[in-house]
Amino acid sequence: MESRLHKKAPKPRTRIQKKNTETILDAALEVFAQHGFRGATLDQIAKAAGLSKPNLLYYFPSKVAIHRALMDVLLKTWLDPLREMDANGDPVEEIVAYALRKLEMSREMPRESRLFANEIVQGAPNIYDKIEGELKDLVDEKARVISGWIAQSSIADIDPYHLIFSIWATTQHYADFDVQIRGILRPEEDTHFDTARVFLDQLYRRILTPLN
Amino acid sequence: MESRLHKKAPKPRTRIQKKNTETILDAALEVFAQHGFRGATLDQIAKAAGLSKPNLLYYFPSKVAIHRALMDVLLKTWLDPLREMDANGDPVEEIVAYALRKLEMSREMPRESRLFANEIVQGAPNIYDKIEGELKDLVDEKARVISGWIAQSSIADIDPYHLIFSIWATTQHYADFDVQIRGILRPEEDTHFDTARVFLDQLYRRILTPLN
């Protein structure tokens, strides 16, 4: 017998269930990312998923349940690039590579970035505990690594936390403020990700390289 | 007789009208910034303004009218710091000063920053014309100024547009992602704006200073 403490989406057992669950989450990602939690409606999600509204609610018990399911996956994948930063690698290269990986994520997963941005800008009502928890823990750990690199003069002396913040800001900006950037740079194709890559590589390489 | 082409808020003529209009806009700024356009309700705004809902709609004909009134003021004040960047000043100092002014705005006007962020992340439905218009024009103009400085070797050779984007990103991040930063840095008081100032000063000074 299943737990009754929390209403949950049924664990997808059949192929159809799994497929529908994924379709719904993908549709929900699209809609939540563009309109925010409150601005998104089940009608929009249902339409995007090609299902009826009640059928949506057969797979997920409520609107918040869909959003929560998305958020659970999001934070994990969102932090993967930072986790990969290797304390034993070359300091400058590790940090620059991290920034470029983040930029790559903005290009490949702009919807996830905007979903996250919507949540944070509005006060992180649904993931504040995770920010104070696993996110803070990971950042603290990596900040210590960076501090170590600074102590051994492998990189220039800068605040590790604000360095990480600046990497988040500059890279996610290309996904979150995409319309603004397109409005200014105009070009039809997305060549601005290439120029952004060059810029950020140059930017972080220059601040990190020790002055000696 | 008044124009019937566009429903408008009554021009505030008496002191009371002016005061109420301002109270409403301030309340609306608070609520829209935190919940986005769709997430905000007239009830919330009315409560925050200390007025009844119908009384709100006496001063503004609709919810969108309030939002529009806010957006009109916003874009202007938002671009003021960039306008102040002086082609005749010292190049490095002008750009660093611009970045620090933007950071100051994030500290003093976080609600405006989040209002803007909400609008852009969700695709700028209400101000896209202004982005393609006055915003693009101003950025183009200042990018030319920066290109001139690069041409005369007063600053290092970097993409002017992405430089401006990075200034927007790194500074607005402290307002828009405030909860995240607080969750990680934790301190009770807002000392992180001081450390951010030091960091950004250092950051932009280092990339801009020519290598010669």
Add this chain to the structure above:
DNA sequence: GTCTATAGGATGATAGAC
């Protein structure tokens, strides 16, 4: 599992007394 129909509540906006 999927649908139509609908309950039940919130929300933007208006009517009309004062």
Add this chain to the structure above:
DNA sequence: GTCTATCATCCTATAGAC
């Protein structure tokens, strides 16, 4: 100018047929 009462619509969620 400001209020109470209310309308009309939209939205989340459920009931129940198939």
